Amino acid sequence: MGWKEVAEPVLTRMPVVRQPKSHVPFKRKLLWTGGILMLYFLLTNIYLVGVPRGSGSALFQQFQSILAVGQGTLLQVGIAPIVTASIVLQLLGGTDLLGLDTNDPRDQVLYQGLQKLLVVVMTVMMAIPTVWAGFLTVDPSLAGQLGISTLGLELLVFAQIVVGGILILYMDEIVSKWGVGSGVGLFIIAGVSQKLVAGLFSPRAGGFLPTWFDIALGRAGPDGSLVGGSGLQYLIFGEGQILALFTTVLIFAVVVYAESVRVEIPLSHSRVKGARGRFPVKLIYASVLPMILVRALQANLQFLGQIINQTWAGMPAWLGVYQQGSPVSGFFYYMSPIYSPDQWMWWAGGSAANYEIWQIMLRVGIDLSIMIFGGAIFAIFWVETTDMGPESTAKQIQNSGMQIPGFRQNTGVLEKVMERYIPQVTVIGGALVGLLAVMANMLGTIGTVSGTGLLLTVSITYKLYEEIAEEQLMEMHPMMRDMFGK
Numbered sequence: 001m002g003w004k005e006v007a008e009p010v011l012t013r014m015p016v017v018r019q020p021k022s023h024v025p026f027k028r029k030l031l032w033t034g035g036i037l038m039l040y041f042l043l044t045n046i047y048l049v050g051v052p053r054g055s056g057s058a059l060f061q062q063f064q065s066i067l068a069v070g071q072g073t074l075l076q077v078g079i080a081p082i083v084t085a086s087i088v089l090q091l092l093g094g095t096d097l098l099g100l101d102t103n104d105p106r107d108q109v110l111y112q113g114l115q116k117l118l119v120v121v122m123t124v125m126m127a128i129p130t131v132w133a134g135f136l137t138v139d140p141s142l143a144g145q146l147g148i149s150t151l152g153l154e155l156l157v158f159a160q161i162v163v164g165g166i167l168i169l170y171m172d173e174i175v176s177k178w179g180v181g182s183g184v185g186l187f188i189i190a191g192v193s194q195k196l197v198a199g200l201f202s203p204r205a206g207g208f209l210p211t212w213f214d215i216a217l218g219r220a221g222p223d224g225s226l227v228g229g230s231g232l233q234y235l236i237f238g239e240g241q242i243l244a245l246f247t248t249v250l251i252f253a254v255v256v257y258a259e260s261v262r263v264e265i266p267l268s269h270s271r272v273k274g275a276r277g278r279f280p281v282k283l284i285y286a287s288v289l290p291m292i293l294v295r296a297l298q299a300n301l302q303f304l305g306q307i308i309n310q311t312w313a314g315m316p317a318w319l320g321v322y323q324q325g326s327p328v329s330g331f332f333y334y335m336s337p338i339y340s341p342d343q344w345m346w347w348a349g350g351s352a353a354n355y356e357i358w359q360i361m362l363r364v365g366i367d368l369s370i371m372i373f374g375g376a377i378f379a380i381f382w383v384e385t386t387d388m389g390p391e392s393t394a395k396q397i398q399n400s401g402m403q404i405p406g407f408r409q410n411t412g413v414l415e416k417v418m419e420r421y422i423p424q425v426t427v428i429g430g431a432l433v434g435l436l437a438v439m440a441n442m443l444g445t446i447g448t449v450s451g452t453g454l455l456l457t458v459s460i461t462y463k464l465y466e467e468i469a470e471e472q473l474m475e476m477h478p479m480m481r482d483m484f485g486k
Contacts, residue, residue, distance in 0.1 A: 002099070004099070004100075004107075004110055007110070007113075007114070008110060010113070010117070011109070011110050011113030011114055011117065012109055012110070012113055013113075014112075014113040014116045014117060015116075015170075016112065016113075016116075016173075017170060017173040017174050017177055017178075018177075019177055020177065020178060024178060026471045026472060026474075028178075029178065029179050029180050029471065030179075030180065032174060032175065032178040032179040033175055033179035033180045033181070033186065036171050036174055036175050036179060036183065036186070037186060037190060039171060040068075040075075040168075040171065040186075040187055040190055041190065043070065043073065043074045043075050043164065043167065043168075044070035044073050044074075044075050045070075045073065046073055046074045047072055047073050048072055048073065048074065048076065048136070048157050048160050048161070049156065049157070049160065050138045050139055050142055050143070050153045050154075050156055050157045051072055051136050051137065051138060051139065051157055052137070052139050053072060054072070063295060063296075063298075063299040063302070063450075064078070064191070065188075065191045065192045065195055065448075065449045065450060065453040066188060066191075066192075066292065066295055066296075066299075066450065066452060066453045066456060067079055067080045067083065067191075067296065067299060068168075068184075068187035068188055068190065068191040069191075072136070073164070074160060074161075074163065074164035074167070075164050075168060076127075076130060076136075076161045076164060077123060077126045077127065077130070077161060077164070077165050078168070078187070078191075079168060079172070079184050079187055079188075080122075080126060080296060080299065080300075081119045081120075081122035081123040081126060081165050081169070082119050082122075082168070082169060082172060082184060083184070083292055083293060083296040084122045084296055084300060085115055085118035085119045085121075085122050086115075086293060087293050087296060087297060088118055089111075089114070089115060089118065089385070090293065090378065090381040090382065090385055091381070098111075098114075116169065119165070119166075119169050120162075120165075120166060120169075122165075123161070123162050123165030123166065123169075124162060126161075126165075126303075127158050127161040127162050127165070128158070129303075129307045129310075130161060131154050131157050131158045131161070132154065133306075133307050133310045133311055134310045134311075135306070135310070136157060138150060138153045138154050138157055139153070140153075168183075168187070171183050171187075172184055172187075180464065180467055180468055180471060181460075181463070181464045181467055184289075184292070185289070185460040185463075185464065186464075188292070188453070188456055188457060188460060189457050189460055189461055189464075191453075192449050192453045192454060192456070192457040193457065195447045195448050195449040195453075196248075196445075196446060196447050196449050196454065196457075197447075198447055198448075199445075199446040199447020199448065199449065200446055200447065206239060207447075208241050208244075208245060208446055211239050211240065211241070212240070215240070220239065233348060237341060237342070237345070237348050237350075241446060243341065243443060243444060244443075244444045244445050244446050245446060246443075247440060247443040247444055247445050247451065248445045248446045248454060250443075251436075251440050251445070251451065251454050251455055251458060252458055254436065255436070255455060255458040255459050255462065256458070256462060258283055258284055258432070258436075259282065259283075259284060259459065259462045259463070261282065261283040262280040262281060262282040262283060263280070263281045263421055263425070264278040264279070264280050264281075265278065265279045265280075265281065265404060265417065265418075265421070266278055266404065266405055267279055267397065267402040267403065267404060267405075268402065268403060268404075268405050269401055269402055269403075277402065279393075279397065281418075281421045281422060281425055282425070282429070283425060283428070283429050283432070284429040284432070284433060284459065285379075285383065285388070285422065285425045285426050285429050286379035286380075286382045286383050286388070286426050286429060286430055287382075287459065287463060288433050288455065288456050288459040288460065289382060290375060290378035290379045290381070290382045290430055290433075291371075291375055291378075291430075291433050291434065291437055291452070291455075291456065292456065293378045293382075294370065294371060294374040294375055294378055294434065295337075295437075295452055297374070298335070298336070298337055298370065301332075301335055302327075302332065302335075302336055305319075305320050305322075305327060305332035305335075306322075306325065308320075309322045316330075317329065317330055318330050318331060319331050319332065320332035320333060321333075333363070334362060334363050334366055335366065335370075336363075337367050337371075337438075337441060337452075338363065338364060338367050338438065338441050338442050339441055339450060340441070340442075340444045341442065341443060341444045343360075344360050344363075344364055344442060346360060364438075364442070367438055367441075368434075368435070368438050371434035371435070371437055371438050372431045372434040372435055372438075373431075373434075374434065375430040375431055375432075375433050375434030375435075375437075376426075376427045376430040376431045376434070377430070378430065379426050379427065379429060379430025379433075380423075380426055380427065380430070383422065383426050388422075389422065390415050390416075390418035390419045390422050390423070391415050393414075393415075393418050393422065394411050394412075394414035394415040394417075394418055395411055397414055398410075398411045398414060404417060433455070433459075436455055437451065437452040437455050439451070440452060440454060440455050
């Protein structure tokens, strides 16, 4: 008896959001998407009962915006369990250890049930150290008022975190089936946009516009001339944030340009004369979602380092030395991503001035290697497990009644044509996104959002715009939906 027969009674009973039985109108999709987005913002403002605000150390630290984490709220773990479960399934599916055929309806149900079960397990595994390894501190006085022990209050906090993780799992599924885009992408956009807006307009967060308003009125600025050495450093690298503004605009421009670069394969319909189309093989063919997997892998590694630091008093120095919850030396320091310019620009001061140049270059080299090679590898896994590979794409084109002019209407012929483009573009696009993510982080952006977070947000927003445009087109021309299997 295989594992599928043993696990089937459990996996098939996992709660599931019902698939729409008919086409969902575009306006209704927008309502579902908007409703889930409002619920996300609501949950990020519902604080955990029993945990004083501002207590404990930040979970996932600089990865918070990417993983849609709400520190101290019901969304304490954000989408981290979903992404971590996806990594596990990508690795197992890519090596064919699961033995699941996603074209088989029975195996599809098992795959979806396994994914949900893994998310719940990951949520529990992240909630345990969050509560009992010192990342959150419960209020003993509240435990006394409620007439329960401190352990009882910790169990209550643990239950709230698990409920929040399960809620965001099904919110993602609702958006995927009844809304526009994906819930994971929507939550990343929401989390990053919040910090970006605050970085531009909030006086409390040292926003770009309020800071420059104070500089113009003479209420802020360096001692001496603004055009001198210290003045330029203040304006470019310091509170003036000129470099951050330049990087933010550059990321928008580069991502939009990269999304528009594509090879378009001409198609014609075999039964409808004059019906033509194009299949675009984009430069970023696998999208930026594999980059979330790479960053989540780094986030989990840093989370492990924080757990070891919190629980192991005799942690060896070669493994890591922590100050204020962040590694400053050792293995976990070199494995942590570059977050901002002051972490590598040793000539501009900041934390980089405390390190030797070779140490900084080693850390930059490791970050680049992880992101470039990891981006390419996860892009390949993503394409194969989401039916975007040459074989699956050829079958989809064949089933839609389309063909490439000048070639026989045969799946094998279509697959050979697709093999000329898809594998190469997948690797190049994945590596390119990894390089852009590191460069964006190194130069810094407006607000406390990381360069990787902004890169993901711009790309996901662009794809969401394309999907909305496609939905509107299908809404106006129902025949196109029937023709292309929509």
